[in-house]
Amino acid sequence: MSLRLRARLCLSTRHAGAEPSSRPRIAPLVVAGFLGLALPLTAPAEAQTFRFTTFDVQGNARISDSAILTYAGITPGAVVSGAQVNDALQRLQNTGLFEQVDIVPRGGTLVIEVREYPTINRITIEGNRRLEDDALLSNIQSVPRRTYSPSVAEQDANAIAEAYRQQGRLTATVTPRIIRRSDNRVDLVFEVAEGGVVETERLSFVGNRAFSDRRLRRVLESTQAGLLRQIIRRDTFVAERIALDRQLLTDFYQDRGYVDFRILSVTPELSRDRGAYFVTFNIQEGQSFNIGRITTVSEIPGLDAAAYQAVIRLRPGETYSPRVIDNTITRLESLATQQGQRFVRVEPRITRNDAARTLDVEFVISRGERVFVERIDIEGNQTTLDRVIRQNFTQVEGDPFDPRAIRQAAERIRATGFFSDVQVQGRPGTASDQVIVDVDVEEQPTGSLGFSASFSTDSGAGLAVTFSESNFLGRGQSLRFGFNTTDGSQSFNFGFTEPAFLARDLSLSLSAFYNQTTAQNRDFDTLDIGLRAGLGFPVSEFGRLNVYYGIEQNEISGLDPLESSQILRDEEGSRLSSYAGIQYAYDTRNTGLDPTQGVRLQFGTEFGGLGGDAEYVEATFLGIAERQVLREEVTLRASFEAGALEMLSGNSRQSDRFFLSSRQMRGFDANGLGPRDISVDNRDALGGNYFAVARFEAAFPLGLPDEYGITGGLFYDIGTVWGLDNVNGGPAGGDPVDDDLYWRQTIGFSVFWDTAIGPLRLNFSHPLQFESYDRTRNFDLTVEARF
Known part of the structure; x- marks a missing residue:
């Protein structure tokens, strides 16, 4: 009597050419049944035992007999039960190497018949249009010329479906199928229905x-699609983005004094047709609190708290914010x-006054634990050098450990934009007073190559090619260059910045440019070529100082000897300028999360005459203030620009003087206002040695759905350009040019449209005050597309 055990692992019925699907089944362990028929009903049942002295392995081609016997685990000559033979069968099938396994005891010989899984001949993907084959194949584990595994194929199908899910195609399905070939080979095909x-x-x-x-929608990373989603923009639902939205919303409220703010729940609901999500944030705002009394106390003997109180910039009545604390x-x-004090910790003690809705803040200065930074371990950076990450830490090995400084370093690392994920945390070191700081980063692409088409009423249609890399060779350096051509102008620019020159908070910048124009309200040609190098460093919490040196070659040509202004004819030809400058910038606009107000002040002075043909002093100023009002629905902006040029020798040239573009002074053409020689037909714009312009603007919603990206604005501009060293105009030195100061004024309405092809701005202007020779403009359109 022989016993035959069989395990058949059938391929899924979804696989073309596969056998019908069934659970692994064991051919009857029928010994007991047969014996039950052969023996009298009154005889007791006895367990079947076997003793195998030889083994016969059949059907294997790639896997050796010894390997199969090892998997089976039956020792020659040993007495084994039917259950142990069944266990051997299970072990063989669980290896995942065999499509079918049969075990047949024949006396003292155990016959093991196997059918190996086929070899994958090739892998293809069908039905995919949105994602390329290479992008999908990189997610799977199946490999050609390796053994086919149904379980691995199912995992690969799920991985491909996950790639579509991340693209917002939650209804995508992926079905693995096989096509059998000769020599026990199969083609593995993943059929994709993208949805x-x-x-x-x-x-x-x-x-x-x-x-x-x-x-609140403007706070979130997620955006919603609108009725015109096909032509405006669309947003895919990504579940992982909800966690970021929760944090952004919490930070937004807490930064505005809502210390009790809570998100009770976030509910994403899928529509019946599974084509859209409806996301609802259930929140509890609470009340907004202001800062009350501010005090400082010291728990360190001999440390004067008054000196610390003096450097606090908080003032009672300000909105409470964890950021400012x-x-x-x-x-x-x-x-x-x-002051040489080590291991000092400052902790805020908050006393709440619900009646007045204020929070009294007491800063307690105490001695912290004597814990040092043992080392900083960095992992996950494949391209970025360790030093680029380390330079964001104010602490190094051996310094006192400061958890707040570590958190701030993590924020600075995230702010570089080099990494998609940054995790920084401390763990116990080799001694009780040592801490190891672990930095785990995940890099992301930092370079971009762009092609753009643009149109503006200043320069007409244009094409541009740009390249930028913010982490060049993993050194944290910025490299950029671009080429731009429009009707009547061509330009090329190059820039390089080292943000940590000499391993310090010192930025080194190098730039070069080439500009050629043959239009823009001028009947002559210009050519400007230049090089510039600069150093920048912080001088205060919000202030930064930049010093630079540059050299330029400027050329004016193409003047009409009969119709061109005598002023420009005197300036025709080329000139070399060598100059040095210093610039100070103070900017509070980018502090905090989604700030409601801020200012930017920028002062610059440039000195020409370090060699070259021009000697001058130039001063410029820029001031911008912004504030959100009416529950932060309306943004008020005010800006002021001014400049003055003083020649130390000779007269100023067209390339030295100031001009106003239509962006700086709306309602006028580029170079459309200021001194102009009206005694000649072409009336070339001459520019001026001085300029001043002030712009006031209010931006507000128009009541349209947010997803359209359309907002409006009202503006008022006032400005002018004046002053010339040489006012001798006319083709032959005729009537002098009037270069006196005449103010121009404009009012208007703007429409801002953030479209799928780029930002579009429409300005409808009405000049209120202008000179007869000025060139005005009532409509201005600018749109840029990137692809």
Whole structure:
């Protein structure tokens, strides 16, 4: 009597050419049944035992007999039960190497019959249009010329479907199929049904009173699709983005004093047709608190708290914000370091006054634990050098460990934009007073190559090619160059920046440019070529100083000897300029999360005459202020620009003087206002040695759905250009040019449209005050597309 055990692992019925699907089945362990028929019913049942002295392995081609016997685990000559033979069968089938396994005991010989899984001949993907084959094949584990595994094929199908899910196509399905070939080979085919994009149809909020849904949507990373999604823009739903949205929303409220703010729930609901999501944020705002009394106490003997109180910039009545508290703590701890105090910690103690809705803040200066940084371990950076990451830490090995400084370093690393994920945390070191700082980063692409088409009423249609790399060769350096051509002009620019020159917070910048123009309200040609190098470094919390040196070659040509102004004819030809300058910038606009106000002030002075043909002093100023009002629905902006040029020898040239573009002074053509020689027909723009312009603007929603990206604005501009060293105009030195100061004024309405092809701005202007020879403009359009 022989016993035959069989395990047949059938391929899924979804595989073309496969046998019908069934669970692994064991051919009957029928010994007991047969014996039950052969023996009297009254005889007791006895367990079947075997003793195998030889083994016969059949059907294997790639896997050796010894390997199969090892997997089976039956020792020659040993007495084994039927259950142990069944276990051997299970072990063989669980290896995942065999499509079918049969075990047949024949006396003292155990016959093991196997059918190996086929070898993959090739792998193809069918039905994919949105994602390329290479992008999908990189996600799978199956490999040609390796053994086919149904379980691995299923995992690969899920990985491909996940790639589509990340693109917002949640309904995509992937089916693995096989096509059998000769010599036990198969072609593995993944059939893809991509489905449609699952969009965020609506982002809504429940419980918000202080801010509208429209304002809160601008805080989130997610955006919602609109009725014109096919031509405006569309947003795919990504579940992982919800966690970031929760944090952004929490930070937004807390930065505005809502210390009790909570997100009760976030509910994404899928529509019945599985084509869109409706996401609802259920929030509890609470009340906004201001800062009350501000005090400082010291728990360190001999340390004067008054000196620390003096450097605090907080003032009672300001809106409470964890950000400003943290900045104040950093300032106090920095002062302690400057005084030689080590292991000083500053902790805020908050006393709440619900009636007045204020928070009294007491900064407690105490001695912290004596813990040092043992080392900083960096992992995950394949391209970026370790030093680029380390330079964001103010602490190095051997310094006192400061958790706040470590958190701030993590924020600075994230702000570089080199990494998609940054995790920084401390763990115990080799001694009780040592901490190891682990930095785990995940890199992301930092370079871009762009082609763009543009149109503006200043320069007409144009094409541009740009390249930028913000982490050149993993050194944290910035490299960029671009070529731009429009009607009547061509330009090329190159720039390189080393943000940590000499391993310090010192930036080195190098740039070069080439500009050629033959139009823009001028009947002559210009050619400008130049090189420039500069150094920049911080001088305060919000201030930065830049010094630079440059050299330029400027040329004016193409003047009409009969009709061109005598002023320009005197300037015809080329001239070399060598100059040095210094610039100070103070900017508070980018502090905090989505700030409601801020200013930027910029002062610059340039000196020409370090060699070359021009000697001059030039001063410029730029001031910008911005504030959001009316529950942050309306943004008010005011800006002022001015400049003055003083020649130390000779007269100023056209390339030296100031001109105003239509961006600086709306309602006028580029170079459309200022001194102009009206005694000749061409009336060339001459520019001026002085300029001043002020712009006032209010931007506000127009009541259209946010997803359209359309907002409006009102503006008022006032400005002028004046002053010449030489006013001798006319073809033969005729009537002098009037270069006196005449103010120009413009009012207008703007429409801003953030379209799928780029930002578009329409200005409808009405000049209120202008001179008869000025060139005005009532409409201005600018749109740029990147692809």
